[in-house]
Amino acid sequence: MNKNELDSAFDRLFEETVQSMDITGSGSQADADAVEASWQKLQKRLRREAVRAVWLRRIQWAAAAAASLAAGAFLFHSLQTTEALRPVYELAYKVKGGALSVQSAGADPRTAAGARTAPPPMDDPPFQPEMRDNRDLPEEGTFRRKKVSLEEASFQSQFVLPVPKELPAGFRLKHVILHFSMGESKADAAKLLYAMQDGTDRKFTILVRKRDYSDHKSMPDGKRIWLPHSSGGGGELEWNEEDVNVIIRGELGEAEQNRLASHMPMVQ
Known part of the structure:
Protein backbone atom coordinates (compact mmCIF):
# COMPACT_ATOMS: atom_id res chain seq x y z
CA MET A 1 0.00 0.00 0.00
CA MET A 21 -18.88 8.67 18.48
CA ASP A 22 -21.33 10.72 20.55
CA ILE A 23 -19.12 13.52 21.72
CA THR A 24 -20.58 16.33 23.80
CA GLY A 25 -18.98 19.34 25.17
CA SER A 26 -19.01 18.09 28.79
CA GLY A 27 -15.35 16.96 28.66
CA SER A 28 -15.90 14.15 31.19
CA GLN A 29 -13.45 11.28 31.85
CA ALA A 30 -15.86 8.86 30.18
CA ASP A 31 -15.69 10.83 26.98
CA ALA A 32 -11.88 10.80 27.07
CA PHE A 74 1.77 -24.33 -24.06
CA LEU A 75 3.77 -22.60 -26.81
CA PHE A 76 6.86 -24.82 -26.54
CA HIS A 77 4.78 -27.97 -26.29
CA SER A 78 2.89 -27.11 -29.47
CA LEU A 79 6.03 -26.52 -31.68
CA GLN A 80 6.28 -28.90 -34.60
CA THR A 81 9.31 -29.95 -36.66
CA THR A 82 9.65 -27.84 -39.80
CA GLU A 83 11.03 -29.21 -43.07
CA ALA A 84 12.04 -26.04 -44.89
CA LEU A 85 13.91 -27.90 -47.65
CA ARG A 86 11.42 -30.72 -48.16
CA PRO A 87 10.69 -29.82 -51.82
CA VAL A 88 14.42 -29.98 -52.63
CA TYR A 89 15.81 -32.78 -50.50
CA GLU A 90 14.58 -36.02 -49.06
CA LEU A 91 15.85 -35.99 -45.51
CA ALA A 92 16.47 -39.06 -43.39
CA TYR A 93 15.26 -38.20 -39.88
CA LYS A 94 16.68 -41.24 -38.15
CA VAL A 95 20.41 -41.24 -37.68
CA LYS A 96 21.85 -44.69 -38.25
CA GLY A 97 25.40 -45.55 -37.31
CA GLY A 98 26.09 -42.01 -36.15
CA ALA A 99 25.64 -40.48 -39.63
CA LEU A 100 22.88 -38.40 -41.20
CA SER A 101 21.90 -39.48 -44.70
CA VAL A 102 20.97 -36.67 -47.10
CA GLN A 103 19.84 -37.61 -50.60
CA SER A 104 19.04 -35.27 -53.44
CA ALA A 105 15.68 -35.71 -55.09
CA GLY A 106 16.97 -34.22 -58.34
CA ALA A 107 18.86 -35.73 -61.24
CA ASP A 108 21.09 -38.79 -61.09
CA PRO A 109 24.36 -37.75 -59.38
CA ARG A 110 26.27 -39.96 -61.81
CA THR A 111 25.37 -37.76 -64.76
CA ALA A 112 28.23 -36.79 -67.06
CA ALA A 113 26.95 -33.25 -67.57
CA GLY A 114 29.52 -30.55 -66.87
CA ALA A 115 29.22 -27.48 -64.71
CA ARG A 116 26.27 -25.25 -65.53
CA THR A 117 28.07 -22.03 -64.61
CA ALA A 118 31.40 -20.61 -65.69
CA PRO A 119 34.27 -20.83 -63.21
CA PRO A 120 35.06 -17.67 -61.25
CA PRO A 121 37.64 -15.37 -62.82
CA MET A 122 41.23 -15.89 -61.78
CA ASP A 123 42.82 -13.41 -59.45
CA ASP A 124 44.72 -10.59 -61.06
CA PRO A 125 48.47 -11.26 -61.32
CA PRO A 126 50.60 -9.50 -58.73
CA PHE A 127 51.61 -5.98 -59.60
CA GLN A 128 55.01 -5.80 -61.26
CA PRO A 129 56.61 -2.35 -61.09
CA GLU A 130 58.00 -1.09 -64.37
CA MET A 131 61.74 -1.63 -64.65
CA ARG A 132 63.63 1.66 -64.81
CA ASP A 133 66.85 1.81 -66.81
CA ASN A 134 69.40 3.56 -64.59
CA ARG A 135 72.21 2.75 -67.08
CA ASP A 136 74.16 1.11 -64.26
CA LEU A 137 73.95 -1.96 -62.04
CA PRO A 138 70.23 -2.52 -61.31
CA GLU A 139 68.82 -1.00 -58.13
CA GLU A 140 65.31 -2.51 -58.12
CA GLY A 141 64.31 -5.26 -55.69
CA THR A 142 66.59 -7.21 -53.36
CA PHE A 143 70.11 -8.02 -54.50
CA ARG A 144 73.69 -8.63 -53.41
CA ARG A 145 77.00 -7.60 -54.93
CA LYS A 146 80.62 -8.59 -54.58
CA LYS A 147 84.03 -7.75 -56.04
CA VAL A 148 85.79 -10.56 -57.88
CA SER A 149 88.57 -11.14 -60.37
CA LEU A 150 87.92 -11.34 -64.10
CA GLU A 151 88.35 -15.10 -64.05
CA GLU A 152 85.86 -15.51 -61.20
CA ALA A 153 83.41 -13.20 -62.94
CA SER A 154 83.45 -15.34 -66.09
CA PHE A 155 82.37 -18.40 -64.07
CA GLN A 156 79.81 -16.65 -61.86
CA SER A 157 77.89 -14.77 -64.57
CA GLN A 158 74.82 -15.86 -66.50
CA PHE A 159 76.42 -14.79 -69.78
CA VAL A 160 79.78 -14.68 -71.48
CA LEU A 161 81.59 -11.45 -70.63
CA PRO A 162 82.80 -9.38 -73.60
CA VAL A 163 86.35 -8.54 -72.55
CA PRO A 164 88.51 -6.12 -74.62
CA LYS A 165 91.65 -7.67 -76.08
CA GLU A 166 93.37 -4.29 -76.29
CA LEU A 167 93.18 -1.39 -73.86
CA PRO A 168 93.99 2.29 -74.31
CA ALA A 169 97.55 3.09 -73.26
CA GLY A 170 98.10 3.28 -69.51
CA PHE A 171 94.82 1.61 -68.45
CA ARG A 172 94.47 -1.63 -66.52
CA LEU A 173 91.59 -3.57 -64.93
CA LYS A 174 91.12 -2.61 -61.29
CA HIS A 175 88.20 -4.87 -60.24
CA VAL A 176 84.91 -6.45 -61.32
CA ILE A 177 81.63 -5.99 -59.42
CA LEU A 178 79.02 -8.72 -59.85
CA HIS A 179 75.32 -8.09 -59.25
CA PHE A 180 73.07 -10.97 -58.09
CA SER A 181 69.31 -10.45 -58.09
CA MET A 182 67.26 -12.14 -55.37
CA GLY A 183 67.04 -15.89 -55.92
CA GLU A 184 69.76 -15.94 -58.60
CA SER A 185 72.83 -18.13 -58.13
CA LYS A 186 74.71 -16.40 -60.95
CA ALA A 187 75.14 -12.70 -61.64
CA ASP A 188 72.84 -11.00 -64.13
CA ALA A 189 75.00 -7.86 -64.35
CA ALA A 190 78.70 -7.00 -64.04
CA LYS A 191 80.75 -3.81 -64.12
CA LEU A 192 84.44 -3.77 -65.03
CA LEU A 193 86.40 -0.76 -63.76
CA TYR A 194 89.55 0.34 -65.62
CA ALA A 195 91.88 3.04 -64.27
CA MET A 196 95.21 4.63 -65.21
CA GLN A 197 98.26 2.92 -63.82
CA ASP A 198 99.95 6.24 -63.03
CA GLY A 199 97.25 7.10 -60.48
CA THR A 200 95.57 9.88 -62.43
CA ASP A 201 91.79 10.26 -62.29
CA ARG A 202 91.13 9.05 -65.83
CA LYS A 203 89.01 5.92 -65.84
CA PHE A 204 86.24 4.15 -67.70
CA THR A 205 83.82 1.32 -66.99
CA ILE A 206 82.31 -1.46 -69.06
CA LEU A 207 78.80 -2.38 -67.91
CA VAL A 208 77.58 -5.81 -69.00
CA ARG A 209 74.00 -6.75 -68.09
CA LYS A 210 70.98 -8.67 -69.27
CA ARG A 211 69.45 -7.12 -72.34
CA ASP A 212 66.07 -6.69 -70.65
CA TYR A 213 67.53 -4.10 -68.26
CA SER A 214 68.08 -1.62 -71.12
CA ASP A 215 65.59 0.81 -72.61
CA HIS A 216 67.27 0.01 -75.95
CA LYS A 217 66.74 -3.75 -75.76
CA SER A 218 64.92 -3.70 -79.10
CA MET A 219 67.93 -2.19 -80.86
CA PRO A 220 69.43 -4.63 -83.42
CA ASP A 221 72.52 -6.57 -82.42
CA GLY A 222 75.79 -4.83 -83.21
CA LYS A 223 74.26 -1.38 -83.75
CA ARG A 224 75.97 1.22 -81.56
CA ILE A 225 74.65 4.51 -80.21
CA TRP A 226 76.89 7.27 -78.85
CA LEU A 227 75.71 9.58 -76.06
CA PRO A 228 78.23 12.36 -75.31
CA HIS A 229 78.47 13.78 -71.81
CA SER A 230 77.26 17.35 -71.42
CA SER A 231 80.42 18.40 -69.58
CA GLY A 232 83.89 17.10 -68.83
CA GLY A 233 84.37 15.25 -72.11
CA GLY A 234 83.81 11.61 -72.82
CA GLY A 235 80.48 9.88 -73.16
CA GLU A 236 78.71 6.53 -73.42
CA LEU A 237 78.68 3.92 -76.16
CA GLU A 238 75.88 1.32 -76.01
CA TRP A 239 75.02 -1.76 -78.05
CA ASN A 240 73.39 -5.19 -77.76
CA GLU A 241 74.99 -8.56 -78.33
CA GLU A 242 72.58 -11.54 -78.24
CA ASP A 243 71.02 -11.50 -74.72
CA VAL A 244 73.53 -8.97 -73.35
CA ASN A 245 73.54 -5.17 -73.24
CA VAL A 246 76.92 -3.40 -73.05
CA ILE A 247 77.69 0.21 -72.12
CA ILE A 248 81.18 1.76 -72.16
CA ARG A 249 81.24 4.93 -70.07
CA GLY A 250 84.13 7.21 -69.20
CA GLU A 251 86.61 9.88 -70.18
CA LEU A 252 87.24 8.43 -73.61
CA GLY A 253 86.17 10.00 -76.87
CA GLU A 254 83.78 8.43 -79.36
CA ALA A 255 86.59 7.12 -81.58
CA GLU A 256 88.43 5.56 -78.64
CA GLN A 257 85.31 3.86 -77.35
CA ASN A 258 84.39 2.49 -80.80
CA ARG A 259 87.92 1.14 -81.20
CA LEU A 260 87.65 -0.47 -77.78
CA ALA A 261 84.28 -2.04 -78.69
CA SER A 262 85.72 -3.45 -81.90
CA HIS A 263 88.28 -5.38 -79.81
CA MET A 264 85.69 -6.87 -77.44
CA PRO A 265 84.68 -10.23 -78.88
CA MET A 266 82.58 -12.58 -76.76
CA VAL A 267 85.03 -14.95 -75.10
CA GLN A 268 84.56 -17.95 -72.84
Whole structure:
Protein backbone atom coordinates (compact mmCIF):
# COMPACT_ATOMS: atom_id res chain seq x y z
CA MET A 1 0.00 0.00 0.00
CA ASN A 2 1.49 3.33 -1.05
CA LYS A 3 1.21 6.62 0.83
CA ASN A 4 -1.86 7.85 -1.08
CA GLU A 5 -3.79 4.63 -0.42
CA LEU A 6 -2.83 4.72 3.26
CA ASP A 7 -3.99 8.34 3.59
CA SER A 8 -7.31 7.53 1.91
CA ALA A 9 -7.91 4.56 4.22
CA PHE A 10 -7.02 6.65 7.26
CA ASP A 11 -9.45 9.42 6.27
CA ARG A 12 -12.21 6.90 5.62
CA LEU A 13 -11.74 5.05 8.93
CA PHE A 14 -11.33 8.28 10.88
CA GLU A 15 -14.58 9.62 9.46
CA GLU A 16 -16.40 6.38 10.33
CA THR A 17 -15.06 6.50 13.87
CA VAL A 18 -16.04 10.13 14.38
CA GLN A 19 -19.55 9.46 13.10
CA SER A 20 -19.94 6.55 15.52
CA MET A 21 -18.88 8.67 18.48
CA ASP A 22 -21.33 10.72 20.55
CA ILE A 23 -19.12 13.52 21.72
CA THR A 24 -20.58 16.33 23.80
CA GLY A 25 -18.98 19.34 25.17
CA SER A 26 -19.01 18.09 28.79
CA GLY A 27 -15.35 16.96 28.66
CA SER A 28 -15.90 14.15 31.19
CA GLN A 29 -13.45 11.28 31.85
CA ALA A 30 -15.86 8.86 30.18
CA ASP A 31 -15.69 10.83 26.98
CA ALA A 32 -11.88 10.80 27.07
CA ASP A 33 -11.85 7.04 27.55
CA ALA A 34 -14.24 6.60 24.67
CA VAL A 35 -12.01 8.68 22.39
CA GLU A 36 -8.93 6.66 23.39
CA ALA A 37 -10.71 3.38 22.71
CA SER A 38 -11.90 4.61 19.34
CA TRP A 39 -8.39 5.74 18.42
CA GLN A 40 -6.90 2.32 19.27
CA LYS A 41 -9.60 0.64 17.24
CA LEU A 42 -8.75 2.89 14.31
CA GLN A 43 -5.03 1.98 14.49
CA LYS A 44 -5.83 -1.76 14.49
CA ARG A 45 -7.99 -1.40 11.40
CA LEU A 46 -5.25 0.58 9.63
CA ARG A 47 -2.70 -2.16 10.36
CA ARG A 48 -5.08 -4.82 9.02
CA GLU A 49 -5.64 -2.78 5.85
CA ALA A 50 -1.86 -2.46 5.29
CA VAL A 51 -1.30 -6.22 5.72
CA ARG A 52 -4.20 -6.95 3.41
CA ALA A 53 -2.74 -4.67 0.70
CA VAL A 54 0.66 -6.45 0.90
CA TRP A 55 -0.95 -9.86 0.45
CA LEU A 56 -3.03 -8.62 -2.46
CA ARG A 57 0.14 -7.46 -4.27
CA ARG A 58 1.85 -10.80 -3.67
CA ILE A 59 -1.15 -12.70 -4.99
CA GLN A 60 -1.20 -10.53 -8.13
CA TRP A 61 2.51 -11.18 -8.85
CA ALA A 62 2.09 -14.91 -8.25
CA ALA A 63 -0.89 -15.05 -10.60
CA ALA A 64 1.03 -13.20 -13.34
CA ALA A 65 4.03 -15.55 -13.00
CA ALA A 66 1.82 -18.63 -13.13
CA ALA A 67 0.09 -17.32 -16.26
CA SER A 68 3.44 -16.67 -17.97
CA LEU A 69 4.70 -20.17 -17.16
CA ALA A 70 1.51 -21.73 -18.45
CA ALA A 71 1.65 -19.75 -21.70
CA GLY A 72 5.31 -20.69 -22.26
CA ALA A 73 4.67 -24.36 -21.62
CA PHE A 74 1.77 -24.33 -24.06
CA LEU A 75 3.77 -22.60 -26.81
CA PHE A 76 6.86 -24.82 -26.54
CA HIS A 77 4.78 -27.97 -26.29
CA SER A 78 2.89 -27.11 -29.47
CA LEU A 79 6.03 -26.52 -31.68
CA GLN A 80 6.28 -28.90 -34.60
CA THR A 81 9.31 -29.95 -36.66
CA THR A 82 9.65 -27.84 -39.80
CA GLU A 83 11.03 -29.21 -43.07
CA ALA A 84 12.04 -26.04 -44.89
CA LEU A 85 13.91 -27.90 -47.65
CA ARG A 86 11.42 -30.72 -48.16
CA PRO A 87 10.69 -29.82 -51.82
CA VAL A 88 14.42 -29.98 -52.63
CA TYR A 89 15.81 -32.78 -50.50
CA GLU A 90 14.58 -36.02 -49.06
CA LEU A 91 15.85 -35.99 -45.51
CA ALA A 92 16.47 -39.06 -43.39
CA TYR A 93 15.26 -38.20 -39.88
CA LYS A 94 16.68 -41.24 -38.15
CA VAL A 95 20.41 -41.24 -37.68
CA LYS A 96 21.85 -44.69 -38.25
CA GLY A 97 25.40 -45.55 -37.31
CA GLY A 98 26.09 -42.01 -36.15
CA ALA A 99 25.64 -40.48 -39.63
CA LEU A 100 22.88 -38.40 -41.20
CA SER A 101 21.90 -39.48 -44.70
CA VAL A 102 20.97 -36.67 -47.10
CA GLN A 103 19.84 -37.61 -50.60
CA SER A 104 19.04 -35.27 -53.44
CA ALA A 105 15.68 -35.71 -55.09
CA GLY A 106 16.97 -34.22 -58.34
CA ALA A 107 18.86 -35.73 -61.24
CA ASP A 108 21.09 -38.79 -61.09
CA PRO A 109 24.36 -37.75 -59.38
CA ARG A 110 26.27 -39.96 -61.81
CA THR A 111 25.37 -37.76 -64.76
CA ALA A 112 28.23 -36.79 -67.06
CA ALA A 113 26.95 -33.25 -67.57
CA GLY A 114 29.52 -30.55 -66.87
CA ALA A 115 29.22 -27.48 -64.71
CA ARG A 116 26.27 -25.25 -65.53
CA THR A 117 28.07 -22.03 -64.61
CA ALA A 118 31.40 -20.61 -65.69
CA PRO A 119 34.27 -20.83 -63.21
CA PRO A 120 35.06 -17.67 -61.25
CA PRO A 121 37.64 -15.37 -62.82
CA MET A 122 41.23 -15.89 -61.78
CA ASP A 123 42.82 -13.41 -59.45
CA ASP A 124 44.72 -10.59 -61.06
CA PRO A 125 48.47 -11.26 -61.32
CA PRO A 126 50.60 -9.50 -58.73
CA PHE A 127 51.61 -5.98 -59.60
CA GLN A 128 55.01 -5.80 -61.26
CA PRO A 129 56.61 -2.35 -61.09
CA GLU A 130 58.00 -1.09 -64.37
CA MET A 131 61.74 -1.63 -64.65
CA ARG A 132 63.63 1.66 -64.81
CA ASP A 133 66.85 1.81 -66.81
CA ASN A 134 69.40 3.56 -64.59
CA ARG A 135 72.21 2.75 -67.08
CA ASP A 136 74.16 1.11 -64.26
CA LEU A 137 73.95 -1.96 -62.04
CA PRO A 138 70.23 -2.52 -61.31
CA GLU A 139 68.82 -1.00 -58.13
CA GLU A 140 65.31 -2.51 -58.12
CA GLY A 141 64.31 -5.26 -55.69
CA THR A 142 66.59 -7.21 -53.36
CA PHE A 143 70.11 -8.02 -54.50
CA ARG A 144 73.69 -8.63 -53.41
CA ARG A 145 77.00 -7.60 -54.93
CA LYS A 146 80.62 -8.59 -54.58
CA LYS A 147 84.03 -7.75 -56.04
CA VAL A 148 85.79 -10.56 -57.88
CA SER A 149 88.57 -11.14 -60.37
CA LEU A 150 87.92 -11.34 -64.10
CA GLU A 151 88.35 -15.10 -64.05
CA GLU A 152 85.86 -15.51 -61.20
CA ALA A 153 83.41 -13.20 -62.94
CA SER A 154 83.45 -15.34 -66.09
CA PHE A 155 82.37 -18.40 -64.07
CA GLN A 156 79.81 -16.65 -61.86
CA SER A 157 77.89 -14.77 -64.57
CA GLN A 158 74.82 -15.86 -66.50
CA PHE A 159 76.42 -14.79 -69.78
CA VAL A 160 79.78 -14.68 -71.48
CA LEU A 161 81.59 -11.45 -70.63
CA PRO A 162 82.80 -9.38 -73.60
CA VAL A 163 86.35 -8.54 -72.55
CA PRO A 164 88.51 -6.12 -74.62
CA LYS A 165 91.65 -7.67 -76.08
CA GLU A 166 93.37 -4.29 -76.29
CA LEU A 167 93.18 -1.39 -73.86
CA PRO A 168 93.99 2.29 -74.31
CA ALA A 169 97.55 3.09 -73.26
CA GLY A 170 98.10 3.28 -69.51
CA PHE A 171 94.82 1.61 -68.45
CA ARG A 172 94.47 -1.63 -66.52
CA LEU A 173 91.59 -3.57 -64.93
CA LYS A 174 91.12 -2.61 -61.29
CA HIS A 175 88.20 -4.87 -60.24
CA VAL A 176 84.91 -6.45 -61.32
CA ILE A 177 81.63 -5.99 -59.42
CA LEU A 178 79.02 -8.72 -59.85
CA HIS A 179 75.32 -8.09 -59.25
CA PHE A 180 73.07 -10.97 -58.09
CA SER A 181 69.31 -10.45 -58.09
CA MET A 182 67.26 -12.14 -55.37
CA GLY A 183 67.04 -15.89 -55.92
CA GLU A 184 69.76 -15.94 -58.60
CA SER A 185 72.83 -18.13 -58.13
CA LYS A 186 74.71 -16.40 -60.95
CA ALA A 187 75.14 -12.70 -61.64
CA ASP A 188 72.84 -11.00 -64.13
CA ALA A 189 75.00 -7.86 -64.35
CA ALA A 190 78.70 -7.00 -64.04
CA LYS A 191 80.75 -3.81 -64.12
CA LEU A 192 84.44 -3.77 -65.03
CA LEU A 193 86.40 -0.76 -63.76
CA TYR A 194 89.55 0.34 -65.62
CA ALA A 195 91.88 3.04 -64.27
CA MET A 196 95.21 4.63 -65.21
CA GLN A 197 98.26 2.92 -63.82
CA ASP A 198 99.95 6.24 -63.03
CA GLY A 199 97.25 7.10 -60.48
CA THR A 200 95.57 9.88 -62.43
CA ASP A 201 91.79 10.26 -62.29
CA ARG A 202 91.13 9.05 -65.83
CA LYS A 203 89.01 5.92 -65.84
CA PHE A 204 86.24 4.15 -67.70
CA THR A 205 83.82 1.32 -66.99
CA ILE A 206 82.31 -1.46 -69.06
CA LEU A 207 78.80 -2.38 -67.91
CA VAL A 208 77.58 -5.81 -69.00
CA ARG A 209 74.00 -6.75 -68.09
CA LYS A 210 70.98 -8.67 -69.27
CA ARG A 211 69.45 -7.12 -72.34
CA ASP A 212 66.07 -6.69 -70.65
CA TYR A 213 67.53 -4.10 -68.26
CA SER A 214 68.08 -1.62 -71.12
CA ASP A 215 65.59 0.81 -72.61
CA HIS A 216 67.27 0.01 -75.95
CA LYS A 217 66.74 -3.75 -75.76
CA SER A 218 64.92 -3.70 -79.10
CA MET A 219 67.93 -2.19 -80.86
CA PRO A 220 69.43 -4.63 -83.42
CA ASP A 221 72.52 -6.57 -82.42
CA GLY A 222 75.79 -4.83 -83.21
CA LYS A 223 74.26 -1.38 -83.75
CA ARG A 224 75.97 1.22 -81.56
CA ILE A 225 74.65 4.51 -80.21
CA TRP A 226 76.89 7.27 -78.85
CA LEU A 227 75.71 9.58 -76.06
CA PRO A 228 78.23 12.36 -75.31
CA HIS A 229 78.47 13.78 -71.81
CA SER A 230 77.26 17.35 -71.42
CA SER A 231 80.42 18.40 -69.58
CA GLY A 232 83.89 17.10 -68.83
CA GLY A 233 84.37 15.25 -72.11
CA GLY A 234 83.81 11.61 -72.82
CA GLY A 235 80.48 9.88 -73.16
CA GLU A 236 78.71 6.53 -73.42
CA LEU A 237 78.68 3.92 -76.16
CA GLU A 238 75.88 1.32 -76.01
CA TRP A 239 75.02 -1.76 -78.05
CA ASN A 240 73.39 -5.19 -77.76
CA GLU A 241 74.99 -8.56 -78.33
CA GLU A 242 72.58 -11.54 -78.24
CA ASP A 243 71.02 -11.50 -74.72
CA VAL A 244 73.53 -8.97 -73.35
CA ASN A 245 73.54 -5.17 -73.24
CA VAL A 246 76.92 -3.40 -73.05
CA ILE A 247 77.69 0.21 -72.12
CA ILE A 248 81.18 1.76 -72.16
CA ARG A 249 81.24 4.93 -70.07
CA GLY A 250 84.13 7.21 -69.20
CA GLU A 251 86.61 9.88 -70.18
CA LEU A 252 87.24 8.43 -73.61
CA GLY A 253 86.17 10.00 -76.87
CA GLU A 254 83.78 8.43 -79.36
CA ALA A 255 86.59 7.12 -81.58
CA GLU A 256 88.43 5.56 -78.64
CA GLN A 257 85.31 3.86 -77.35
CA ASN A 258 84.39 2.49 -80.80
CA ARG A 259 87.92 1.14 -81.20
CA LEU A 260 87.65 -0.47 -77.78
CA ALA A 261 84.28 -2.04 -78.69
CA SER A 262 85.72 -3.45 -81.90
CA HIS A 263 88.28 -5.38 -79.81
CA MET A 264 85.69 -6.87 -77.44
CA PRO A 265 84.68 -10.23 -78.88
CA MET A 266 82.58 -12.58 -76.76
CA VAL A 267 85.03 -14.95 -75.10
CA GLN A 268 84.56 -17.95 -72.84
